[in-house]
Amino acid sequence: MGDFVGTHVNKRDGKGRVSIPASFRASLRVLPTDETVQLFVRASHRHNGIEAWPVAEFDKLAAPLALLDKFSDDYEDLSASLYGGSFSIESDREGRIVLPESLVRHAGLSETVVFMGLGRMFQIWEPLEAERRREEARARARAIGQRPRGEP
Amino acid sequence: MGDFVGTHVNKRDGKGRVSIPASFRASLRVLPTDETVQLFVRASHRHNGIEAWPVAEFDKLAAPLALLDKFSDDYEDLSASLYGGSFSIESDREGRIVLPESLVRHAGLSETVVFMGLGRMFQIWEPLEAERRREEARARARAIGQRPRGEP
């Protein structure tokens, strides 16, 4: 674990392209020799941000489906939620992607975007929203009582 | 344990590079033969300082994640707080690092920076702030010594 670490700031150009942080790309390559990277993106249902998943991790999200009756309402609801709201994205050879318009709107993205690593996946935020979210996460992590120890 | 001991003062150069104290480097090497060292840095929540962790110790900070449901709010809060606010850093061959701009601002670093060993991790401070912190820690440590046993 710990593939996606840190917060990185990049800019979208006039064509809506934005570079994926170089340190994130390795974990997004399907084959180590690939020129491009692949990922799944979708709106965060909890926040005004975008979730980005490596292919392998996204497959794990779909694992609960296997436990459901394929013809049940539950199955359709879950699969619609999972696949219907997700986008499969491939970067260009320079490691840039264009985010779907609906997600850009969901996250309220302008020119500057923030990539926030969360270990096994990462999120894409509008800068101010990212700051707010980081603050919230810190407060809640502390409240959980799971706050990392080690400080005097 | 007891890897990081003492207080060391070094300077950032024009490129923002600062030498990690030589006595700290051994514990930051992933392999004993490595030419460079690796560490995680993040803002201290409680103080205007920077925390620096060896890779192995940082992994221990992430251990509580394993106890949580991967799709829970708690998991996301904790991983956002831990990974989103941390930076993975590698030194150059001379043992120097460049600290992320956001952390430089958080700690109010200027040219001279202080490395303060805390056993299994260390902190990076602006000199005056380090002095203030040391004073505070001393006072509180004394209070602990005078406190009846068994009471937190």
Next chain:
DNA sequence: TGTAATTCAATTGACGCCCATAAAACGCCA
């Protein structure tokens, strides 16, 4: 054929690597 989208090329800047120098730490030995 116009429009959009993708590919290619070029610029800029950040970062890592190498070498140089000065200062401090260390070890050795009289």
Next chain:
DNA sequence: TGGCGTTTTATGGGCGTCAATTGAATTACA
């Protein structure tokens, strides 16, 4: 224990490489 030579450490600068961004060119496609 004090002096001296050697080694390590801290710091500075030059240079090449890679990443990020921009602009131009080519292709796809309606």
